[in-house]
Amino acid sequence: MPCVSQSSEARVPVITMASSKGGSGKSTLALVLAGAFAVDDYKVHIIDADRAGRLLDWAKGEFRPANITVSAADEETIQDEIARAKRNGANVVLVDVEGTANLTIAWAAGASDLVLIPANPSTQDVTDALRTQRLLHRSAQNGGRQIPHALVWSRVPSVRSRDMSQLEKQVAEAGLPIIGSVYERTAYKALFSYQTTLDKMDPKEVPALEKSTREAGHLALNAVAFIKSQKAAA
Template identity: 30%
Template sequence: MNILAIVSQKGGTGKSTLAFSLAVAAEEQDIRTSIIDMDPQGTTKKWYGRRESDGGPEVNALNATQLEPAMPLLRKQGIQLVIIDTPGADTPGVTAAIQVADLCLIPARPSVADIEASAPTVSAIHRLGKPFSYVLNQCPPGRSIRTMDAFRVLQLTGAVASTPLAMRADHMDALATGQGVTERDISSKAAAEIRELLKWTLNKMEGKPHGQKQTRVA
């Protein structure tokens, strides 16, 4: 069972959006996936409430003390991928999520503010000795100097997913309708980007090479 924590103490970077769309994309590939919502705001739990599809992923809201004991139970249920959505603040829930994670994904918009604001998150991840990777989100569609500059800056940290996600209305619509972008419109660009990010993330968690040669910026 792989455990992915999506973390950034900055609000609105796309943690919940990535959590549910990656989870839906994983289920579409027959990877049994469970989302844990650690955010009292409950964005992912509410998304689940709007969901009409019968299949997975399921979403459970847990607090910091409930998280670690829940992992063996999920494993026993045959869950293969756990995706933890965390609040955009420094809380015990975020620390607990990092502690159980095999990989932490830090969504950041291609802005100096987001990248600067991620420093405490990266410090917490370092302190707990966990691997992490940034993923650029809400980038201007198409080739953009801003995205490329942000990508190069994050590359210096040695950890940025090769697929930046563009700002696309599909993500907002998917949040509103309880869908993942891959089921909302299977042939959309947003869907393709999420599938590519899932592949990259799974490879990283499995320790497979995901060389920078494959890097594609917007």
């Protein structure tokens, strides 16, 4: 995946997973992306800024790839932690922000190249995603810098529901781009139970693993392509 720079600290992409509510799939999305980058030998650093600490717990597993590291942060330390990760040689920095911590979201977003807003395909989740979008708009106004952001669908059923088209229309009308989906698959749930990445799992034990790994790679490529397109348009 020749898609991120391994040279200059200033060019290290920072991708933040943010939502105004919990349970939207932020931590899962962070691990999906981390694994997709790590399998191609990029050094990935994850910053767990959620008090639930799911990613810190995940990192304790013995099968965590050596090129994925995880640290904690809060609203006071988040920007320093991002800068530290870059100095320590990370090629990609991923940030998982607590759903209710609006100030932490704002600080993390201000230091990010892209904010991904995960949302389950439901009316309530879309409402919350649009609330997060408005928070990013306010942060951009206060900081004098546009913050690239996009939606990623979480826990998408394999069979498309009747409501999906209406939800997509609602998101499009709000001007919120959609760059991909994380489907409702055992493989994604297994990221936490196995405490590893998709490429380290046994396909005999985890169904649809190859398909999930391919989807993860496409999502990572889409994220980096979106960052590049936003920088080109700036």
